[in-house]
Amino acid sequence: MTDPSHDDDAGRSRLVAERDHRLSKLSSLRDEGIDPYPVRFDRDRTLGELVEEFGNLGAGEETDISVKVAGRVMLRRGHGKLFFATVRDHSGEIQLFVSKAVVGDDAFDRFDTVDLGDWLGVEGTVMSTRKGELSVRVERFELLAKALLPLPDKWKGLSDVDTRFRQRYVDLIVNEDARRVFAIRSAVVASIRNSLLERGFLEVETPMLHDIVGGAAARPFSTHHNSLDIDLYMRIALELHLKRLIVAGLDRVFEIGRCFRNEGLDTRHNPEFTMLEAYQAFADYHDMMDLTEHLVAAAAEAAIGTMIVELEGRSVDLTPPWRRITVADLIRESLGVTMHPSMPVTEARAALDDAGVEYRDEWGSGKLMDVLYDDRAQHDVFEPTFVIDYPREVSPLARPHRDDPHLVERFELIVAGRELANAFSELNDPVDQLARFEAGARAKAQGDPEAGDVDYDYVRALEYGMPPAGGLGIGIDRLVMLIAGVTSIREVILFPTLRPEQFDEAEFRFPDA
RNA sequence: GGGCCGCUAGCUCAACUGGACAGAGCAACGGGCUUUUAACCCGCAGGUUCGGGGUUCGAGUCCCCGGCGGCCCA
Incomplete structure (x- = not known):
């Protein structure tokens, strides 16, 4: 495979070019003896716990309390010899305050290669900025996992429903x-x-x-x-x-x-x-x-x-409590029609004809009554309502009604x-x-x-x-x-059933490391 | 299965009744900046306009076929 650092980007998609660029960062890190996918990180609290513990720090206040936390980089703001970054874990967000004077020149340059989406572990002291933003003044940081693909728009997120469901992991990151x-x-x-x-x-x-x-x-x-x-x-x-x-x-x-x-x-x-x-x-x-x-x-x-x-x-x-109404009463209330499973089939069919509901010849009065309820009455019930006492014909596992054997x-x-x-x-x-x-x-x-x-x-x-x-x-x-x-x-289903996606295996070939 | 709507850069969206080189923000890339908050400023790059065919001097736009998705209906 070609070396991405010498590859010609012309004619290739922006996405492929960006991924290749990030892959080249991986090999640079490995050249320096840094594992971009280390085995574990000992954090001492979650970001939510950190916010809970230090949320009342006054603006500009600095502590000498050292913490070790981890999260995914969601935002980055560079200021020459200073970086701000927002990292997030499942429990919350915190700002990183990365000063060249604190971390040193080499580490600061390494932070410059951190991308949105990367997972970082950091160690530093808890502080609040002049504007009162709770932050960790980073003394050491470690890449925990490199992201090769860019995140969707940091503000608008991902809205295409198909992509959201296919790549739920991205949906959950940004939405x-x-x-x-x-x-x-x-x-x-x-x-x-x-x-x-x-x-x-x-x-x-x-x-x-x-x-x-x-x-x-x-x-x-x-x-x-x-x-x-x-x-x-x-x-x-x-x-x-x-x-x-x-x-x-x-x-x-x-x-x-x-x-x-x-x-x-x-x-x-x-x-x-x-x-x-x-x-x-x-x-x-x-x-x-x-x-x-x-x-x-x-x-x-x-x-x-x-x-x-x-x-x-x-x-x-x-x-x-919620309203309780029988199927028959609900049909009477919303359609002005009286139905009962014991009524002659011809009359039941007439009721459906009047309502414009189609039916099959083999259906009895009970089924016809249920279909009329299903098609014309149920949809209008908005407040929580127990609709009770169904025709026996449509309920093969339910017990006959104690007062009416047709129900x-x-x-x-x-x-x-x-x-x-x-x-x-x-x-x-x-x-x-x-x-x-x-x-x-x-x-x-x-x-x-x-x-x-x-x-x-x-x-x-x-x-x-x-x-x-x-x-x-x-x-x-x-x-x-x-x-x-x-x-x-x-x-409400994390991975809903979708038509299978067609993949191009060529897109998953990686350059030789 | 039927009807309607949609598909434009990695993401979110533009592009008049068919009209010039398909634009912008974010992300990326290069540069600047030590207190930002979607940071900002300068620069640069990025496109099979879902695919195929057709109409036309000219198609992202109109027509046909196909793909995928959404909504409604059965």
Whole structure:
């Protein structure tokens, strides 16, 4: 390969030229016996801790307290025989004050070769500048890792969404808001986990590889196990294994885990996403509503310190209790139409015709009612609302309603027109469950790609007796979207699914060292 | 899958109804500066305008095909 220092930059991209320039800095350092990628650095505090400890230093005040800190160089300001640099770690930022008189001529020249994006370890004393900026007066510094590629615009950051998601590491370096969203995500998950553990729930992990499809209506990803020579599916839900544990007598269980659905990608769907499911013996769906209110409100409080969230220019108040309304009442309220799963199909179809909603011939009144709710009523629900009592036809794992056998004891939590949670009083009658599995299997045989299989082992489990139980599923990604106030699921998933990038291997060839 | 919108320097963006050599800020490079705060000042360089084809005296701009992305819909 050519020596970059003698290479002709003409005709090459600015990026390649800059990278080559930085590569030549690497070889210069190595020539001087300096390792540009040393093995470790002993810092004695984080930058956040440094700011916390010395934040009240008066302007111009200097200490003789020596510190060792590390961070990435984000800004640089040269003044002849003085450099200012801003370095950042995960916890905060600090200014470096690098004086030629303090570090000496050689080290000062070496600092001149430091690039934005480099990681530095420094040792020096804590001081405040004349303008009152907390700084470290650098006495020694060490390159901890060289950055070969330039950072995006130091002020505007990176805004191209494709690049932001493909190179999330760059997004997180330069976009404060991206860091904020993932801090919120971590706090939300921690809060939910803590809330459930406090209530006596046991956290479990169940298989992601399933031999049959069940627990939800969705198309699965298929894979193959070589040594057993069987096809397997990535799980589309957590439900059926967790309920086996309720059969087992585990009483209260939950899992926070990845599910996979082989569907399109849009602002609300990623092929892999995170679900919380929790099951509580001896409880019903009313108990699960109370639990949901607590989990969501506590998560918002923990993550952003308030239950008022801002979304699409509107405020949503998550303070419990939330409105509870039946599907039938909601349809009546927003469309002026009365529907019930027991109504004649012709009348149900007429209601959808009036609303301009399309349907299929094989759908019964319950399915038609659910579709009308889904298409015409759900989107207008903005404040947190439990929509309850769904048609039995669309809820194969939920228990029949205690007052109306055409309905099931089920709710969805709707916020800002989006479904955040789904829960039931769980069906624990093995005879009824088998019949519903078989109905689903018939639909699958007739070509419904989202229908599931008969899970005989699950029916067998029910035959051993599942206590009455309430179950709850919450889409964690959507909950984080709500609390963080973002409108795309890709904003809350660190590495969302993307079309693979095409690389040119020639761009990754390095000159001989 | 359908409709609409977009793709210009490493990043963020300009470029009139088709008109001259495609510009600017940041980053980079060279120089100056020992208290800056997106430091500043001087200088210099950087382009397959997503790709291909077409129309035209002339295309970043218009047309066609393709790629990638975004939004909306199913």
